[in-house]
Amino acid sequence: MVTLTEERRPVATGPGRRRREVARGQSWLAAAMLSPTLVVLALVVFYPLVAALRESFYTSGETLDADGFVVEGERFSGLANYAGVVSERFLNAAFNTTLFTVVTVLLEVVLGVAMALVMNRAFRGRAVLRASILIPWAVPTAVSGLMWKWIFQADGVANTLLGTEILWTAEGVYAKLAVIVADTWKTAPFVGLLVLAGLQIIPREVYEAARVDGASPRQTFWRITLPLVKPALLVAVLFRLMDALRIFDLPYVLIGPRKHSVETLSGLIWDEATRVHYGPASAYGTALFVYIALIAFVFVKLLGADLLSDVRAREKETADAA
Amino acid sequence: MHGKQIAAVLALGASLVACGSTPTAEKAAESGGGDRGPITFASGKFEAEATQKIVDAWNAAHPDQKVTSVLLPESADEQRRKLIQNAQTKSDSFDVILIDAVWTSEFAANRWADELTGQRFDVTGFLPPSIETGKYRGKLYAMPLFTGTGLLYYRKDLVEQPPRTWDEMKKICAEVLPKQKGMSCYGGQFDKYEGLTVNFAEVINSAGGRFLDDSGRPQLTSDAAKQGARFLADGFKSGLIPKEAITYKEEEGRVAFQEGKLLFYRNWAYMYENASKTDGSSKVNGKFDVAPIPGLTGPGAGTLGGNNLAVSSFSKHKETAKDFIAFVTSAEQEKAFALINSTPLARASLYEDPELIKKYPYLPALKDAILAAKPRPAAVKYGDVTAAIQESAYAIVSGTKPADQALTELQSALGPLLK
Numbered sequence: 001m002v003t004l005t006e007e008r009r010p011v012a013t014g015p016g017r018r019r020r021e022v023a024r025g026q027s028w029l030a031a032a033m034l035s036p037t038l039v040v041l042a043l044v045v046f047y048p049l050v051a052a053l054r055e056s057f058y059t060s061g062e063t064l065d066a067d068g069f070v071v072e073g074e075r076f077s078g079l080a081n082y083a084g085v086v087s088e089r090f091l092n093a094a095f096n097t098t099l100f101t102v103v104t105v106l107l108e109v110v111l112g113v114a115m116a117l118v119m120n121r122a123f124r125g126r127a128v129l130r131a132s133i134l135i136p137w138a139v140p141t142a143v144s145g146l147m148w149k150w151i152f153q154a155d156g157v158a159n160t161l162l163g164t165e166i167l168w169t170a171e172g173v174y175a176k177l178a179v180i181v182a183d184t185w186k187t188a189p190f191v192g193l194l195v196l197a198g199l200q201i202i203p204r205e206v207y208e209a210a211r212v213d214g215a216s217p218r219q220t221f222w223r224i225t226l227p228l229v230k231p232a233l234l235v236a237v238l239f240r241l242m243d244a245l246r247i248f249d250l251p252y253v254l255i256g257p258r259k260h261s262v263e264t265l266s267g268l269i270w271d272e273a274t275r276v277h278y279g280p281a282s283a284y285g286t287a288l289f290v291y292i293a294l295i296a297f298v299f300v301k302l303l304g305a306d307l308l309s310d311v312r313a314r315e316k317e318t319a320d321a322a
Numbered sequence: 323m324h325g326k327q328i329a330a331v332l333a334l335g336a337s338l339v340a341c342g343s344t345p346t347a348e349k350a351a352e353s354g355g356g357d358r359g360p361i362t363f364a365s366g367k368f369e370a371e372a373t374q375k376i377v378d379a380w381n382a383a384h385p386d387q388k389v390t391s392v393l394l395p396e397s398a399d400e401q402r403r404k405l406i407q408n409a410q411t412k413s414d415s416f417d418v419i420l421i422d423a424v425w426t427s428e429f430a431a432n433r434w435a436d437e438l439t440g441q442r443f444d445v446t447g448f449l450p451p452s453i454e455t456g457k458y459r460g461k462l463y464a465m466p467l468f469t470g471t472g473l474l475y476y477r478k479d480l481v482e483q484p485p486r487t488w489d490e491m492k493k494i495c496a497e498v499l500p501k502q503k504g505m506s507c508y509g510g511q512f513d514k515y516e517g518l519t520v521n522f523a524e525v526i527n528s529a530g531g532r533f534l535d536d537s538g539r540p541q542l543t544s545d546a547a548k549q550g551a552r553f554l555a556d557g558f559k560s561g562l563i564p565k566e567a568i569t570y571k572e573e574e575g576r577v578a579f580q581e582g583k584l585l586f587y588r589n590w591a592y593m594y595e596n597a598s599k600t601d602g603s604s605k606v607n608g609k610f611d612v613a614p615i616p617g618l619t620g621p622g623a624g625t626l627g628g629n630n631l632a633v634s635s636f637s638k639h640k641e642t643a644k645d646f647i648a649f650v651t652s653a654e655q656e657k658a659f660a661l662i663n664s665t666p667l668a669r670a671s672l673y674e675d676p677e678l679i680k681k682y683p684y685l686p687a688l689k690d691a692i693l694a695a696k697p698r699p700a701a702v703k704y705g706d707v708t709a710a711i712q713e714s715a716y717a718i719v720s721g722t723k724p725a726d727q728a729l730t731e732l733q734s735a736l737g738p739l740l741k
Contacts, residue, residue: 064702068459070432153574154566170513170568171720258514258709274403275705 049289056081056282081283090284092260093268094291100179100264101244107184108240109233112191117225119192120199130196137189145253148182152254169254175261179251186250187243191236198232199225234303241299245292265291357641360388361417364405366629367396368592369468372662376655380646387642389418398422398516402705409434409636417637418646421464423455423628424698424708430458431702435632436640438462442648449692452668456630458700464630465651466668471624471695472510472524473612473688475579475587475597484613485586488553491616492562495585502585506564508557509575510588514716517571519698519708520625521588522715525550527696528615528622534699538740542733549618551725555718568719580604588615590627594684595664612684614691626695628668666692703739710735 058074059081065071084090119130136144151157152168159165168178202225210220226233248266255262258271265288272281365373370393377391392415394401405419409432421429429435443462445453452469456462476484480498485491495507510524511517523533529550532541541547557563564583567575572589579587580597582605594612597604615622631650633643649655656667660678666688672678673689701707714732717723723731 064431068431068702070702072433154569165566167566167569171716171722256514258712271709274399275703275709276406 052282059279081279097264104183108188111188115192116195141249175255194236198229202228359639363391363418364416372659417643427700430463464632469628469668470666474615478611479609507562508586509567509584512719519711524625528617540736542729555725624695626697
């Protein structure tokens, strides 16, 4: 057990000097052997980022020469492309993105936890239920977008069931609602799946002890289940946050491009890029990247740090015990 | 340097081989040689069957200059994106491209398509409005293949004489609709997409307004333009146009018409085939007919649609590409095309061909409509132009802005884009 831990984390646990030297040698070797991978990663991960950043400072194809041909070549335009970041359209898109993120993630956490609790119960037909809850998550977003479009069209199932004549797929608050419903339907199972994984590692004895102490089901949930499932839940929320912030395909398929009430930042970037405005598209892309990075950072700082230190503490305990 | 030499040797070899086989290839050798060889033809999915037949006919006659057809995505926006991406990376993966009639300016101005010159491209015999869509600054960049414009589909079992004006249409609806439950008067394509630009330009032109004047300046604040825009705004307000029409693209409206929910519907010619189906998918087969769309004081002016063929500027075998375009747009091949596919083609003679009229009875009505049709604004930045039009037009049809105000805003938005 000791050797195993040491091999995994040589620097942190190796007490002796000789061992530390060996460890250092090993880490150099590891770095050398990993370097090709790092180079590839740098190319694949950072090059597009840097290229987009560069593009965001340039304009191209804006002027015509005397014969009516577009003058080729790019022109440095400073921060001109970023001026759009304070435009009404960008702010509207940023508002929609944030609204969708907050509302859908909240709904998904509630529904996902409920689903996980149901799936975790031992009963006949549990496997079938688990599989069926996961179906929405397995359907590609574009397909589920189309499906919901049929449900929400003027003479669709939604209006028939509700006895209304709401035009869900036009503009307005109903379009927002349609997107929220479809997105929650699709991704709540994802949260459910991750929470279920968290639930399954909670030892049964904890619940038995709670029962012996006379805890009510409500107390058991708030004092035992939720705290113990928190690490898994936080990971799920972080993933969902980042996913929701870049939501594109669902509003695009369900409601359509360039509809103000559901236009998200990704949708705006797509629209600018397809109209060959690569400069503004890159500028907005960079802004979205910064926004997502910021949210992720804050999230990890506020809640995740707790999660990481928890893991560290547990590893330390294991090491000490061994 | 080395690579270029190899390429030159290969090209020379190819042209020598070509010389030996066909007489057309000899001309190629005279005009510089290596411009001939196998090419790819990026075409639409919609016409796949007819396209393949034409390609097969060409390949049988030109075994050394084989044409491979590549199918582009169905939606026009997707096609445009794919072609632009291809052009921006200067890829030679497409030689002959099928472009929408309104993209000609953009493709020509960006040097993504070559000018078409020479006797091969004889434009006599084509419908004049469709030839205009292939030109940029007076020069031909694309040969028209398909063409078409809006037609008024109406229920001949309920309407004796198709209306020529909007007032006549309202009168007919007032008479017929009270007896027809669940039926609305008029529909078109009013969702926020390219179809809205088409429908909006159509009502402006049909009211006797001019979307653009002769020098290409927008004319949207004229009285006629205002009356056209008000036809849509009032139509939605009064229920003449059903409110769900704001979610209609071509297909949603077609389904509504086929289910008997609309008395009049504006759509392209392609719908004739679907609505005539006897397999139960259409409740109106045999009960409808087509007429030119109505206007304010007389027949309206439809918006010209269509697809043209152009040579990609990054093609390696441009001579073959040009020959192939001339071949596809020849009278013989266009007729073969028309016999398979109901998409209307650009040659005038097809509209008088008895064999075709028997198959597509709407051809004479369509010809009149095309000759009266007006193009959408030709612009190098068409993407921006159509986005601006859709913005204002959607505000009008959804009632969020008064028609006059939306037109004034559009006039000033289009000014800088249509220089």
